[in-house]
Amino acid sequence: MRDEPSLYKDAEAGHLDDAALTAFVSGPAGHDRAAVVAHLSECARCRRAVASVSRALADPHVGMELSRLETSPSRRRWRWVAVGLAAAAMVLLFVNPFREQGGRSSGESPLRGGGEAGAPAALVAPAEDQVIPAESASFVWHGLGPDVEYRLTVADERGDVVWTRQTTDTTARLDRALLHAGRRYFWYVDALFPDGRSTASEARRLRIAP
Amino acid sequence: MDEPWFEALRSGDVEGAWSAFVDRYRRLILATIRHYLQDYDDVMDAFARVCEALRENDLARLRRYDDQRAISAKFSTWLVTVVRNCVIDWVRHRDGRPRLTAAMRALPPVDQQICQYVLLEGRSHVEAYELIRSGASSLTFGEFLKRLTATYRAMSDGKRGAVLRDLAGVASDPDQVVAEPDLPSGDLEPAPPIAEALRRLTPEEQLAVQLFVIEELPAAEVARLLGWTSAKTVYNRVYRVLAELRSSLERQGIRREDV
Numbered sequence: 001m002r003d004e005p006s007l008y009k010d011a012e013a014g015h016l017d018d019a020a021l022t023a024f025v026s027g028p029a030g031h032d033r034a035a036v037v038a039h040l041s042e043c044a045r046c047r048r049a050v051a052s053v054s055r056a057l058a059d060p061h062v063g064m065e066l067s068r069l070e071t072s073p074s075r076r077r078w079r080w081v082a083v084g085l086a087a088a089a090m091v092l093l094f095v096n097p098f099r100e101q102g103g104r105s106s107g108e109s110p111l112r113g114g115g116e117a118g119a120p121a122a123l124v125a126p127a128e129d130q131v132i133p134a135e136s137a138s139f140v141w142h143g144l145g146p147d148v149e150y151r152l153t154v155a156d157e158r159g160d161v162v163w164t165r166q167t168t169d170t171t172a173r174l175d176r177a178l179l180h181a182g183r184r185y186f187w188y189v190d191a192l193f194p195d196g197r198s199t200a201s202e203a204r205r206l207r208i209a210p
Numbered sequence: 211m212d213e214p215w216f217e218a219l220r221s222g223d224v225e226g227a228w229s230a231f232v233d234r235y236r237r238l239i240l241a242t243i244r245h246y247l248q249d250y251d252d253v254m255d256a257f258a259r260v261c262e263a264l265r266e267n268d269l270a271r272l273r274r275y276d277d278q279r280a281i282s283a284k285f286s287t288w289l290v291t292v293v294r295n296c297v298i299d300w301v302r303h304r305d306g307r308p309r310l311t312a313a314m315r316a317l318p319p320v321d322q323q324i325c326q327y328v329l330l331e332g333r334s335h336v337e338a339y340e341l342i343r344s345g346a347s348s349l350t351f352g353e354f355l356k357r358l359t360a361t362y363r364a365m366s367d368g369k370r371g372a373v374l375r376d377l378a379g380v381a382s383d384p385d386q387v388v389a390e391p392d393l394p395s396g397d398l399e400p401a402p403p404i405a406e407a408l409r410r411l412t413p414e415e416q417l418a419v420q421l422f423v424i425e426e427l428p429a430a431e432v433a434r435l436l437g438w439t440s441a442k443t444v445y446n447r448v449y450r451v452l453a454e455l456r457s458s459l460e461r462q463g464i465r466r467e468d469v
Binding site: 018019021022023024025026027028034037038040041042047048049050051052053054055056057058059061062064065066068069 | 234235237238241242244245246274275283284286287288290291292294295298413414416417420421425426427428431434435436437
């Protein structure tokens with residue numbers, strides 16, 4: 001059991017330290033909250049720090065990175081390693097070992113394939129900053145070869161995930177009810193490789209037509 | 211926390227932990243720095259400073275987070291806080307002394323001097339004026355105040371304002387700066403009668419007014435920080451408090467133009 005940290009531990013001249021500031025910015029829970037509120041009401045420097053961190057967290061680019069971290073490889077690594085191992089076992093059990101290597105299935109997306117393993121998926125549409133009508137919010141990206149799955153994530157300006165879809169295809173269509181007219185969103189695609197690795201594409205902005 | 215870099219740190223693999231940490235958080239660190247700084251060289255220099263600060267003493271700062279986990283904040287939020295503090299520190303003291311950022315260097319010469327003295331060195335407005343005058347400038351105090359207002363306005367414009375708010379506590383209304391030329395830049399606070407009236411409120415009410423009115427945080431964010439139900443609660447409570455403050459000040463014979 002860890003000791004509760006002091007709000008002022010390692011802080012200069014009685015100001016809130018990094019942990020206390022973070023705890024306050026993170027939300028109303030937490031010990032010694034009344035003491036922190038009392039301190040903030042008196043201390044312009046700490047209050048400015050709270051406002052500053054709050055504004056930084058609301059920055060869409062920071063929010064986008066926070067959102068990406070929420071779904072990033074370190075949290076799902078082991079799940080995907082397990083998926084990869086299961087997939088490999090299935091291949092060993094059922095696939096004809098003398099089958100021609102490197103072929104693509106006839107039903108495969110024309111955009112699929114050709115990508116280097118470990119490379120991020122290249123986004124196709126919508127283009128950066130494109131304005132799109134809510135009723136036609138379709139997303140397209142280049143594939144990275146067979147057995148790769150993709151997770152499309154759409155986040156709002158605060159970085160909150162609005163929608164995520166996992167698919168083996170290289171397109172996805174979003175339910176129009178989830179997007180609001182005139183709002184700006186970000187989207188990116190994580191490629192999930194059978195060996196448990198994953199890569200993240202660039203993030204693009206889009207705006208829903210008013 | 212179940213992140214691999216932290217497990218490596220606990221097991222004593224400092225270099226492995228650092229490598230995994232940077233790999234995972236580089237983009238968040240850079241995005242946070244770019245919130246405060248725009249110039250590419252500034253961003254890269256600040257990034258180096260952040261890395262240096264985090265690496266010090268075998269990642270002591272990262273270890274400290276582990277010691278403070280009882281606070282139960284997300285690591286990424288904590289990291290944004292730490293990066294913000296490093297950036298502010300870097301802007302104030304890069305290369306060992308306060309220096310102008312690229313955005314400041316784009317201003318006219320007098321405004322650059324104001325940035326140097328007021329924003330970076332934390333001097334009072336009068337002191338800054340005297341220093342500028344001692345440099346053979348014929349600037350009158352009235353002209354200085356106009357330049358001061360223009361400098362605040364220029365440096366608060368758009369994204370560049372993010373770091374300036376922190377450095378100087380930029381007033382939301384530049385006229386407030388002109389009205390109080392003696393106020394040290396690092397402590398811009400409400401005028402004394404208002405500050406005195408604020409002290410009669412509960413700490414929570416004071417903080418709500420300060421975050422919403424002075425720091426200009428959105429009402430929804432103030433509500434979240436204070437654990438209030440909604441932005442509407444902030445509007446209701448802050449405007450009620452402001453009305454009470456106004457009445458209280460008027461009863462004391464203090465009018466709007468007196469503060």
